[in-house]
Amino acid sequence: xxxxxxxxxxxxxxxxxxxxxxxxxxxxxxxxxxxxxxxxxxxxxxxxxxxxxxxxxxxxxxxxxxxxxxxxxxxxxxxxxxxxxxxxxxxxxxxxxxxxxxxxxxxxxxxxxxxxxxxxxxxxxxxxxxxxxxxxxxxxxxxxxxxxxxxxxxxxxxxxxxxxxxxxxxxxxxxxxxxxxxxxxxx
Amino acid sequence: xxxxxxxxxxxxxxxxxxxxxxxxxxxxxxxxxxxxxxxxxxxxxxxxxxxxxxxxxxxxxxxxxxxxxxxxxxxxxxxxxxxxxxxxxxxxxxxxxxxxxxxxxxxxxxxxxxxxxxxxxxxxxxxxxxxxxxxxxxxxxxxxxxxxxxxxxxxxxxxxxxxxxxxxxxxxxxxxxxx
Numbered sequence: 502x503x504x505x506x507x508x509x510x511x512x513x514x515x516x517x518x519x520x521x522x523x524x525x526x527x528x529x530x531x532x533x534x535x536x537x538x539x540x541x542x543x544x545x546x547x548x549x550x551x552x553x554x555x556x557x558x559x560x561x562x563x564x565x566x567x568x569x570x571x572x573x574x575x576x577x578x579x580x581x582x583x584x585x586x587x588x589x590x591x592x593x594x595x596x597x598x599x600x601x602x603x604x605x606x607x608x609x610x611x612x613x614x615x616x617x618x619x620x621x622x623x624x625x626x627x628x629x630x631x632x633x634x635x636x637x638x639x640x641x642x643x644x645x646x647x648x649x650x651x652x653x654x655x656x657x658x659x660x661x662x663x664x665x666x667x668x669x670x671x672x673x674x675x676x677x678x679x680x681x682x683x684x685x686x687x688x
Numbered sequence: 689x690x691x692x693x694x695x696x697x698x699x700x701x702x703x704x705x706x707x708x709x710x711x712x713x714x715x716x717x718x719x720x721x722x723x724x725x726x727x728x729x730x731x732x733x734x735x736x737x738x739x740x741x742x743x744x745x746x747x748x749x750x751x752x753x754x755x756x757x758x759x760x761x762x763x764x765x766x767x768x769x770x771x772x773x774x775x776x777x778x779x780x781x782x783x784x785x786x787x788x789x790x791x792x793x794x795x796x797x798x799x800x801x802x803x804x805x806x807x808x809x810x811x812x813x814x815x816x817x818x819x820x821x822x823x824x825x826x827x828x829x830x831x832x833x834x835x836x837x838x839x840x841x842x843x844x845x846x847x848x849x850x851x852x853x854x855x856x857x858x859x860x861x862x863x864x865x866x867x
Contacts, residue, residue, distance in 0.1 A: 519744075552792060556775070557703060558702045559712075562772050589748045590764065610867075611867040613737070614863045614867045615863015617823070618837040618841070623855065625815075628810035644808065648807075659704075670797075674797030
């Protein structure tokens, strides 16, 4: 089989069977690309993932594009990307038509009445875990609090909040980089 | 016109979607529910539940669904493609031109600084979903099952890292029995 086709098929399987978001699929991608096909050495793969993680957009798509491009150029990139997204699109299109048909059924409504508060919890929990892992202190707690206030209370578009946060973080990162450099100069 | 709007909305989300699927949730919610009114908060919540239970990236699932409900089959393909478009550009431009080791360290530190804001973004998305349509027992006196489900699911998810699909199925069963 040609490489783009193999890439398509590998990412198709990953897209069709991984539940639980981008990071759950990483070990499957590693298995397919590094262990089985030996397209990319392990250390290079994880270097690539480190870069991909810092990019915006859909993590699975970025990974597919990057891995596909590294293995088989432009055709590889597109084959891998399509493989990653086609299962999702197909499944949702099928479900959307079914869901539209049945959503006004009392049984479906009852089930979803129970599910909705659970979904809210499933969104709040990772945000708090993220605050913990970002090592937010009492001093920096102003950042998430201000974000929540602006978006939830003032209905500011999250897009502007992200842009402002990028600007702030970039300035902060530049200062850190400079400090790291001046430390290198005088040991 | 609707195609142009879909294209613009999802390209924007693809460009600004730092921090994974949940962060993009907040962007999608703002555009789709608050700004354009293509969906109600309840529709959006149901869709998030379905996206969580089906394989594949949540954001692609949502883009497909939003595209489908607003502009049919063509809309679903367009929205999903629009979401991927910035990524395609990035692989070619940014990775090739700018991703030296030094720039990557800068990117890394920027991302670390961005994390608290993204956490706030996701939290805000959760808060805006806490309305009386999603919490049906709110203000109905006696006992409030919606809040109980939410609190229990939160504890299970936050402290015990319970499987989200299991939690959704369980709360669906509770809803089926109780309502």
